[in-house]
Amino acid sequence: MPNLVAISDLDFAYREQLVLRGIRLDVPAGITLGVIGPNGGGKTTLLRLLTGLLQPTQGSISIAGMTPTDARRRGSVIGYLPQNPSIPERFPISTRQLVRLGLAGKTGLLRSAAADDLHFVEHLLERMGLAELADRPIGDLSGGQLQRALIAKALAPRPALLVLDEPTTGIDSLGQRQFIELIVALKAELKLTIVLVSHDLRAVSAMSDRIACLNVTLHYHDIPQHLPAELMYQMFACDLEAIGLQKPVQLGLPRAKPVTVPAGP
Amino acid sequence: MMPHFLAQALWINPTAVALAMSIAGAILSVFVVLRRWAFVGEGIGHSGVGGAGTVWLLALWFPFFDRPWVPYAAVVVACLLTALFIGILMRSGGVSADTAIGIFLVASMAWGFLGQQVYSQAHHGTAPVGWDTLIFGQMRDFSGQYALAAVAVCLAVVLVVIALNKEILAYCIDPTLAEVSGVPSGLVHYLLMLLLAMTIVIGTRIAGGVLVTALLVLPGAAALQLSQRLGRVMTISIFTGAIGALTGVIVNHRWPFIPTGPIIVLTLVTEFVIAFTIPRFGR
Numbered sequence: 099m100p101n102l103v104a105i106s107d108l109d110f111a112y113r114e115q116l117v118l119r120g121i122r123l124d125v126p127a128g129i130t131l132g133v134i135g136p137n138g139g140g141k142t143t144l145l146r147l148l149t150g151l152l153q154p155t156q157g158s159i160s161i162a163g164m165t166p167t168d169a170r171r172r173g174s175v176i177g178y179l180p181q182n183p184s185i186p187e188r189f190p191i192s193t194r195q196l197v198r199l200g201l202a203g204k205t206g207l208l209r210s211a212a213a214d215d216l217h218f219v220e221h222l223l224e225r226m227g228l229a230e231l232a233d234r235p236i237g238d239l240s241g242g243q244l245q246r247a248l249i250a251k252a253l254a255p256r257p258a259l260l261v262l263d264e265p266t267t268g269i270d271s272l273g274q275r276q277f278i279e280l281i282v283a284l285k286a287e288l289k290l291t292i293v294l295v296s297h298d299l300r301a302v303s304a305m306s307d308r309i310a311c312l313n314v315t316l317h318y319h320d321i322p323q324h325l326p327a328e329l330m331y332q333m334f335a336c337d338l339e340a341i342g343l344q345k346p347v348q349l350g351l352p353r354a355k356p357v358t359v360p361a362g363p
Numbered sequence: 364m365m366p367h368f369l370a371q372a373l374w375i376n377p378t379a380v381a382l383a384m385s386i387a388g389a390i391l392s393v394f395v396v397l398r399r400w401a402f403v404g405e406g407i408g409h410s411g412v413g414g415a416g417t418v419w420l421l422a423l424w425f426p427f428f429d430r431p432w433v434p435y436a437a438v439v440v441a442c443l444l445t446a447l448f449i450g451i452l453m454r455s456g457g458v459s460a461d462t463a464i465g466i467f468l469v470a471s472m473a474w475g476f477l478g479q480q481v482y483s484q485a486h487h488g489t490a491p492v493g494w495d496t497l498i499f500g501q502m503r504d505f506s507g508q509y510a511l512a513a514v515a516v517c518l519a520v521v522l523v524v525i526a527l528n529k530e531i532l533a534y535c536i537d538p539t540l541a542e543v544s545g546v547p548s549g550l551v552h553y554l555l556m557l558l559l560a561m562t563i564v565i566g567t568r569i570a571g572g573v574l575v576t577a578l579l580v581l582p583g584a585a586a587l588q589l590s591q592r593l594g595r596v597m598t599i600s601i602f603t604g605a606i607g608a609l610t611g612v613i614v615n616h617r618w619p620f621i622p623t624g625p626i627i628v629l630t631l632v633t634e635f636v637i638a639f640t641i642p643r644f645g646r
Contacts, residue, residue, distance in 0.1 A: 129594040149543045172546025185539045188587055190596045199536065201527040203545020255544070284458035331511065 099126040102291045103148070103260055107276030108157035110143055117143045119315050121157070125308075127258070130285060130292040132306030132322070134299060137315040141295040145263055148293060149178055162258055169259075173203025177252035181264040185236070185244075193239065194232040195246050197222060215254070222250040225287075226280075242273050246280070253288065260285075262294035266301040278304050375615055376505040381608035383510075383517035384566045384578060388527045389604030390520050391559055392583030393596055397535050400559075403453075404576040407446050407466035410565050411497065411572040413471030414441025416478025419491040423482060434493040438572065441471070446560035450553050474520075482597075499625035500571035504616040509568075516561045527636060531555070532593075569611065571624035578604060581631035585638035603638070606633040 103125035110118040118140045125131050133141050146152040148157060150166035161249055163178065169175035177200075188318050191199075201211045223229045226246040236244060246267075252260060262281075271324040278301060296302045302309065303322045311317040337343045378592060395404060414437035422428040446469065453460040482491040524531060533541040534551040542548040559579065565576045586600035611627035 140554060151539065151543065170543055171368050171545055176543060178540060178543040180537065180540055185536050186399070188591055189397060190393075190587065190591045190593045192592075195532075195593070196536070199529060199533045202533045202541070205529070207527055207530065207547070252544075261543075295445060318368055 099128060101125060102127040102162055103293065104160045106158055108147070108159065109155045110140070110152065111155045112146060117314065118147075121316050123310060124317060125291060125293060127291050128289060130281075130305050132296065132302035132309045133293065133295045133312055134297075134302055134309060135312035135317075141264065141312055145261055145293070145295050148259075149261055151178055153338075156319035158209075171203075173201075173205070175258055177255070177257035177258070177260045179245075179248055179252050179262045179265055181267060183248060188235075188237045191236060192233050193228055193243075194219070194223060194235055196236050196247050197228075197250045197254055204255035215256075218256065219250070219254050222253055225284075226250045229230040235347065242269070242276070245269075245277070249280070249284075253284070253290075256288070258291060260290050260292045262292065262296075264296050264298075265294060266296060266298045266356040274298070274301060277301075281305055374612070376507060376510040377502040377616075378612050379510040379593070380505050380513040380565070381502070381569055381612045382605060383513040384562065385582070385604035385608035387517040387520040387558075387562045388524075388566060388578030389582035389586075389600040390524055390597060391555070391562060392579050392581065392604070393586065393600055394531065394535050394555060394583070396587055399619055401576065401580045402461060402464050403449055403556075404432040404559060404563065404579040406468050407442050407560055408567065408572050408575040409468045410441045410445035410471045411438035411563070411567050412475030414438045414475075414621075415491075415493060415497050415572075416471075416475035417441075417483040419478035421446075422491070423441050423485050429492060431492050433552065434491070434497060435568070438497060442564045442567075443557075444558045445471075447553075454508050454549065454552060455601040456536045457512070487544055496568055496569050496571070498573055499622035500569050500574065500611075500627070502569065502623050503619070505568075505590070509565075513565045516558075516565050520558050520562065523558060527551065527554070557564055569608070569623055570627050572623065574624040575627045577628040577631050578608075581607070581635050585635040588638040588642060593627055599638075603631065603634050608636060 101124040103123070105121055105123040108118055108121040108123075109116065111174050121144070123131075130213065133144060143152065147154060148161070148166055150168075150170040153167075159166050164172070164175065166176075198211065198216070200218070201215050202217070205211045220229075223232050226249065228243065228247055228250065231243060233240065236247065239247060265281075266277060269277060281292065282305060283289065292305070294302065306322055309322045397400060415434040418428050418434045418437040422433075427433075446575055448467070449460060449464055452463045453457060470515075479491055479494055485487060503555075530541070530546050530551050531546065533546045534548055534555075538548050538552065541551075562579065563575050565638040566578050569575075580602035582600040585603045586596045589599055590596050607627045610630040611623035614621055614626045615623045
């Protein structure tokens with residue numbers, strides 16, 4: 099399977115402080131990569147580099163053959179769900195308008211969205227269970243409904259890569275389960291490649307085909323089941339079995355069907 | 364006594380300026396409130412006082428600066444430079460924008476008042492040229508060119524908001540999210556800053572440098588209390604701003620000793636209180 103994302107010899111430093119060093123990581127098209135690691139390990143920095151918000155100090159990142167900045171400017175390569183989007187209270191637009199705004203970058207300045215794209219927005223509203231709420235102001239949506247609307251917004255331009263930053267933070271266990279089911283189903287339906295960063299190891303293991311452990315350098319990159327317990331103890335000081343990584347995850351979820359994964363680096 | 368029709372004609376310019384500025388301010392105020400930029404407007408508006416203060420101090424040594432139009436030109440330059448400075452700070456981080464604006468705001472006011480006091484002392488108590496107008500606003504002496512400039516700024520705001528509707532909304536929801544989805548956030552950011560600065564520059568002579576921010580906050584704040592539909596919010600905001608501005612024109616026309624700025628602000632505050640109260644009565 100061709101790589102959608104290719105990261106080679108990536109270094110990144112905030113002034114003198116090296117945050118990422120020598121990262122080599124390929125993400126084949128169609129898989130979900132979960133990035134885990136301790137606080138300050140560089141997970142969020144890696145996401146910001148992937149989305150073109152930061153530039154590498156050294157090395158390179160390629161997304162569908164483009165630099166992240168070029169991919170971002172296309173408006174149809176990267177879909178992004180931030181951890182806590184700072185949506186102003188009582189923002190005066192409807193759910194449908196919010197999802198349509200996901201097309202703004204793809205459509206371009208001074209142009210109207212294509213009929214085909216608007217039709218896809220309606221499909222997404224239906225798929226996310228938001229069709230009946232489409233004309234409601236977003237201020238009336240619950241937290242879960244708003245998150246689904248934001249996922250629909252991220253998917254509206256039909257991106258190849260969906261980037262999720264701590265997507266299950268602040269959601270109760272039922273909501274987390276529904277979210278994971280939704281993402282797994284959407285990935286299959288839309289043939290998405292997903293990169294997600296999370297502290298929630300259960301969520302990561304339930305959604306990911308491959309896991310990358312990041313703590314300044316890349317410590318591990320393989321399928322979740324092969325994750326060495328010693329590494330997890332080292333990085334998180336926690337019991338692997340307690341978080342369900344050594345055996346099938348106890349979330350009552352069907353795991354995403356494993357894809358053929360090349361040997362780890 | 365001046366014929367009635369002539370008196371009416373002379374008030375076409377002030378009315379046109381007031382209406383144009385209230386519409387431009389009302390449209391921008393929706394975005395200012397949503398993005399919590401009220402303090403940004405304060406920073407830009409008050410910087411004009413610092414610009415005028417510089418001219419009043421220079422006028423003590425260089426008579427060229429002691430002309431009616433020069434302090435206003437200084438206000439224009441100060442507001443545009445401050446908007447650019449604040450815009451860069453907000454995008455680059457480092458010092459928090461609020462902190463920088465707070466420092467800049469008090470420094471501008473202090474410098475402006477210092478200039479006014481030193482000038483008055485040197486001129487035996489005479490206030491510097493433009494003092495009353497730039498601080499509290501005045502509806503008199505608007506030329507046809509000034510009215511045209513106000514209408515042009517208003518049209519620029521309307522056209523930009525219509526043309527870049529989706530980009531501005533995406534930016535206002537979350538600038539970072541907009542940037543990742545391919546929206547040119549930087550362009551939208553500086554364009555909004557420029558429109559704010561231009562509206563403040565023209566609005567300063569109506570509402571005064573101290574109170575001009577009211578045009579850029581209160582109409583949107585009132586409208587957002589009454590609706591969550593963008594079209595309605597914009598319409599209510601424009602009507603709210605227009606009522607405030609026209610009240611200022613009428614009162615200043617009838618009682619010329621009353622400056623327009625405080626009347627506009629008090630009318631807008633009253634409208635906001637009504638808008639804030641109405642939905643709560645319905646519960």
